[in-house]
Amino acid sequence: MIVRHATRSSLVRNRILASAAPLFAMLLAILASTVLFAPVHATAQPRDSVSAITVDVAPLRARGVGVFADLLHDSLRAELQARYTIAANAPRLHVTLNSFFLNANTWIDHDDSFGGGFAQPPLDNLGGEAQLIAPDGRVIDSYSLLANNPATTGSHRPSPEREQIRAMALTRVFAGWVVRRF
16 A cells, blocks of 8 residues: 555656746756846946945044054955956046954853853954945945954964955955945
8 A cells, every 4th residue: 555655756746846847947947048138238337346446444544443444445445356356437446444343252152051052253343334426426226244263263373464365355355345335
């Protein structure tokens, strides 16, 4: 009886697949025709093109971030330039960095007093706003964000080098979110 039931179930499955095959073929044909006959505009700029990339760290300097402001500026600019192409009539990408925090606690406390057994690592933060600005000066889109990265990044390095690695890792995360948005 079990063998008969298994055979019957495979027959039902085969009937379902056979009845769905024409529907699947039709959907595939619609998708293929959409891709093949989609209009192509020669003048359209790729989404990852900008005319210029500017990074403003004046708010960080005003808060006394010091030498890290220059490091963040250069690192974020390099990350964005690696991910965007420069094109003449594309919008300009302008990023203003407003906040920067390297957590003094770089170790994970596994002694969880709540009994959950999971301890989240301390985080470093980099906050700011990215704007796409049209050639005529109007803001096309704006995106405020706060990028986080584990403070344990680069923990195997000596102290001054570790802090630079952590700051540069934050710019990598920040740039990744900007690219996802624009």
